Amino acid sequence: MTDIRDETHDPTHAADDSAFEELAALLSGRDFWSTRAGGGIRSIVMVDGPHGVRRQAGTADNLGFHQSMPSTCFPPGAGIASSWDPALMREVGEALGREARALDVDMLLGPAINIKRSPLGGRTFEYFSEDPRLTGALAVEYVRGVQSTGVGTSLKHFAVNSQESDRMRVSAEVDSRTLREIYLPAFERVVKEAAPTSVMSAYNAINGVFSSENHWLLTELLREEWGFDGLVVSDWGAIKDRVEALAAGLDLEMPGTGDSGTEAILQAVRDGRLEPALVEASVERLQRLAERTAPAPDALTPDASAGFDPVAHHALARRAAAASVVLLRNEQHTLPLRPGQTVAVIGELAVAPQYQGGGSSHVNPTQVDLPLDELRAALGGERVSYAAGYSKGADAATADALLSEARAAAASVDVAVVMVGLYEEDQSEGFDREHLDLPDAHVALIEAVAGVAPRTVVVLSNGGVVTLEPWHDRVDAIVEGWALGQAVGGALADVLTGAVNPSGRLAETIPLALADTPAYLNFPGEQELVRHGEGVFVGYRYYTSVDRAVRYPFGHGLSYTSFSIDDFEVDGSGTDAAVARVTVRNAGDVAGAEVVQLYIAPAPSAVRRPVRELGAFAKVSLEPGETTTISLELERRSFAHWDARGSRWWVDPGSYRVELGRSASDIIASREVTLAGDVERPAALNLDSTVKEWFGHSVVGPVLIQTMMANATAGQQAAAEANANALKMVESMPMGQFARFPGVEIPAEALEQLILLSGASERTESVA
Numbered sequence: 019m020t021d022i023r024d025e026t027h028d029p030t031h032a033a034d035d036s037a038f039e040e041l042a043a044l045l046s047g048r049d050f051w052s053t054r055a056g057g058g059i060r061s062i063v064m065v066d067g068p069h070g071v072r073r074q075a076g077t078a079d080n081l082g083f084h085q086s087m088p089s090t091c092f093p094p095g096a097g098i099a100s101s102w103d104p105a106l107m108r109e110v111g112e113a114l115g116r117e118a119r120a121l122d123v124d125m126l127l128g129p130a131i132n133i134k135r136s137p138l139g140g141r142t143f144e145y146f147s148e149d150p151r152l153t154g155a156l157a158v159e160y161v162r163g164v165q166s167t168g169v170g171t172s173l174k175h176f177a178v179n180s181q182e183s184d185r186m187r188v189s190a191e192v193d194s195r196t197l198r199e200i201y202l203p204a205f206e207r208v209v210k211e212a213a214p215t216s217v218m219s220a221y222n223a224i225n226g227v228f229s230s231e232n233h234w235l236l237t238e239l240l241r242e243e244w245g246f247d248g249l250v251v252s253d254w255g256a257i258k259d260r261v262e263a264l265a266a267g268l269d270l271e272m273p274g275t276g277d278s279g280t281e282a283i284l285q286a287v288r289d290g291r292l293e294p295a296l297v298e299a300s301v302e303r304l305q306r307l308a309e310r311t312a313p314a315p316d317a318l319t320p321d322a323s324a325g326f327d328p329v330a331h332h333a334l335a336r337r338a339a340a341a342s343v344v345l346l347r348n349e350q351h352t353l354p355l356r357p358g359q360t361v362a363v364i365g366e367l368a369v370a371p372q373y374q375g376g377g378s379s380h381v382n383p384t385q386v387d388l389p390l391d392e393l394r395a396a397l398g399g400e401r402v403s404y405a406a407g408y409s410k411g412a413d414a415a416t417a418d419a420l421l422s423e424a425r426a427a428a429a430s431v432d433v434a435v436v437m438v439g440l441y442e443e444d445q446s447e448g449f450d451r452e453h454l455d456l457p458d459a460h461v462a463l464i465e466a467v468a469g470v471a472p473r474t475v476v477v478l479s480n481g482g483v484v485t486l487e488p489w490h491d492r493v494d495a496i497v498e499g500w501a502l503g504q505a506v507g508g509a510l511a512d513v514l515t516g517a518v519n520p521s522g523r524l525a526e527t528i529p530l531a532l533a534d535t536p537a538y539l540n541f542p543g544e545q546e547l548v549r550h551g552e553g554v555f556v557g558y559r560y561y562t563s564v565d566r567a568v569r570y571p572f573g574h575g576l577s578y579t580s581f582s583i584d585d586f587e588v589d590g591s592g593t594d595a596a597v598a599r600v601t602v603r604n605a606g607d608v609a610g611a612e613v614v615q616l617y618i619a620p621a622p623s624a625v626r627r628p629v630r631e632l633g634a635f636a637k638v639s640l641e642p643g644e645t646t647t648i649s650l651e652l653e654r655r656s657f658a659h660w661d662a663r664g665s666r667w668w669v670d671p672g673s674y675r676v677e678l679g680r681s682a683s684d685i686i687a688s689r690e691v692t693l694a695g696d697v698e699r700p701a702a703l704n705l706d707s708t709v710k711e712w713f714g715h716s717v718v719g720p721v722l723i724q725t726m727m728a729n730a731t732a733g734q735q736a737a738a739e740a741n742a743n744a745l746k747m748v749e750s751m752p753m754g755q756f757a758r759f760p761g762v763e764i765p766a767e768a769l770e771q772l773i774l775l776s777g778a779s780e781r782t783e784s785v786a
């Protein structure tokens with residue numbers, strides 16, 4: 019390509035220059051999955067994403083209707099996030115990159131990292147968590163893993179795409195503090211730490227401006243503040259106005275829409291509405307992307323292009339899935355299943371498993387492990403019986419017969435394993451769920467089996483949270499399998515039999531009822547608006563702050579061993595960060611992994627903060643009796659809140675509690691740490707500053723009190739002293755109004771002098 023920076027274009031003629039036209043045309047895709055070649059820039063191929071490579075050889079679509087080439091279906095976001103294991107995420111990322119390369123894909127459209135605001139969200143199976151720190155930590159490693167193979171990533175959907183309802187029109191109404199603390203930090207972290215090759219703008223609007231046309235979002239924040247140097251691509255069909263989008267910072271329109279986008283760009287340049295330099299800058303970013311993601315020369319040798327190793331990748335998918343399973347309940351050590359026990363596996367999902375959701379992320383797996391086969395292989399076929407228990411679309415008579423058969427199977431064994439969950443059509447891109455219920459037939463099956471089986475284990479396969487009511491207390495064990503990918507069967511068998519000790523922890527809260535969820539009254543909004551009324555109180559931040567009981571809290575997960583904390587220390591570092599050291603011991607008799615979770619309880623603050631927020635975490639594997647000491651950094655940001663007035667991160671000075679939790683609701687130890695934090699020099703006062711601010715001002719306050727007392731009559735002084743509430747009642751009044759009140763009457767000149775006195779000090783800014 020010619021160096022476009024060296025070319026000078028006369029703005030009025032650039033659009034008629036054929037070289038320029040060729041460049042402008044590059045900014046709209048060639049077709050569904052590839053860009054145009056031209057100006058020396060090669061065409062690149064980008065496909066979904068996130069948990070497998072959806073490379074379509076035939077008819078293309080972005081909603082998963084048409085078939086794609088086989089690739090490994092790794093655990094989707096809801097599964098892998100429960101592993102709380104960034105190192106594992108990285109391994110999966112590397113494997114995804116290898117598969118992408120083998121399938122001639124230059125960029126994978128993922129990770130998808132929107133925050134799970136409501137469990138009803140249609141794409142919660144694809145997203146990681148309700149917590150931005152956990153989301154960010156995993157997404158960083160996803161990007162590093164994929165990009166280590168030379169393949170690009172596209173961080174999506176930027177931003178606040180936490181629902182599917184009306185996703186192409188809705189405006190998410192979110193205050194700036196909530197944006198900064200909840201919906202943006204995972205994006206920020208990935209951009210700053212992993213340099214993704216691209217960011218995909220979301221369909222929805224934020225506070226009235228569509229993400230794809232949002233200059234603040236795509237340019238001021240993403241590029242200027244966070245330093246993003248990659249390409250911004252639209253979500254498929256997200257652009258409403260191509261020129262606005264380009265001017266806002268959106269480089270590439272996908273999929274291709276023929277020549278209409280290019281013509282709009284050229285016309286705007288001709289009209290002087292669009293700087294040619296903007297077009298050139300976007301083309302440069304596309305050029306850089308094509309260069310960054312070009313296959314290394316040795317990847318073109320026959321060996322490297324021979325494909326990927328589906329067997330090795332399936333084994334990784336199984337390991338990742340097993341590490342993602344969350345053991346929610348295990349009364350009387352029902353699990354693991356013991357050798358010699360007879361087991362009835364009940365539920366059609368044992369032979370037709372659910373392991374991913376619907377829509378653009380739908381992967382055509384290289385193979386699928388069936389839970390029934392895998393349990394038989396692990397326990398011995400003769401010990402494992404099977405009953406379907408329910409069947410999709412069964413009439414009443416068939417349903418009854420299936421239940422009777424299930425009861426008989428359950429009553430004749432030591433343990434019944436009931437497999438229930440959601441179908442793919444219940445959890446998909448494009449729409450949100452309307453309730454948290456399992457299918458009625460599945461609930462009926464649980465009740466029927468629990469009534470007769472000596473022991474009942476419920477195994478769930480559900481991309482989104484389901485309620486465990488009203489049957490929870492009637493079963494002995496509950497295994498939350500989320501969406502585990504194509505190795506679902508092997509992974510579940512590994513955990514049920516104890517070949518793998520469960521180590522997953524909930525990345526999202528399981529509430530008791532839908533009405534308990536923080537966004538209940540505001541989800542999914544109406545009339546094209548969704549108000550984020552709960553603010554920063556998303557997920558556990560809400561439940562813990564209002565002390566609302568939940569079925570299982572964020573961070574919860576059991577193990578077949580137990581862990582003890584032998585030592586826990588926290589030291590402040592600098593003025594606004596800390597380091598924690600935690601000594602963990604495996605106190606049981608099998609190997610296992612513990613997730614050390616540190617939460618921060620805030621110092622007193624001018625803003626209302628959640629009672630605790632995840633500050634750091636680490637997953638440690640320990641042999642029986644083994645002890646390890648780990649060090650966790652509690653960075654400045656884990657103590658900070660977004661100060662909306664000053665548009666800055668702010669660490670309040672004071673005493674914070676660093677809490678060690680088995681979950682967000684089960685704090686087992688805590689330590690205090692006092693931070694100097696950010697110190698505000700007294701702000702300059704003005705007539706709009708309140709009476710409280712005037713009296714509380716370190717320099718002006720004492721002078722003011724002296725003056726007022728000196729001018730007051732004895733009666734006024736006595737009245738003020740007698741009424742303890744005197745100042746409290748007027749403290750929120752702006753001084754300009756208060757000063758004119760009869761009896762107060764502070765002369766304007768006196769106020770002016772005091773303002774000057776206060777003006778000597780300015781706010782100190784601190785950059786997070």
Ligand code: BGC
Pocket residue numbers: 066067079080081127174253254378
């Ligand atoms: C989805 C994106 C996806 C794109 C391409 C859209 O419908 O929102 O996540 O990457 O299609 O398939």
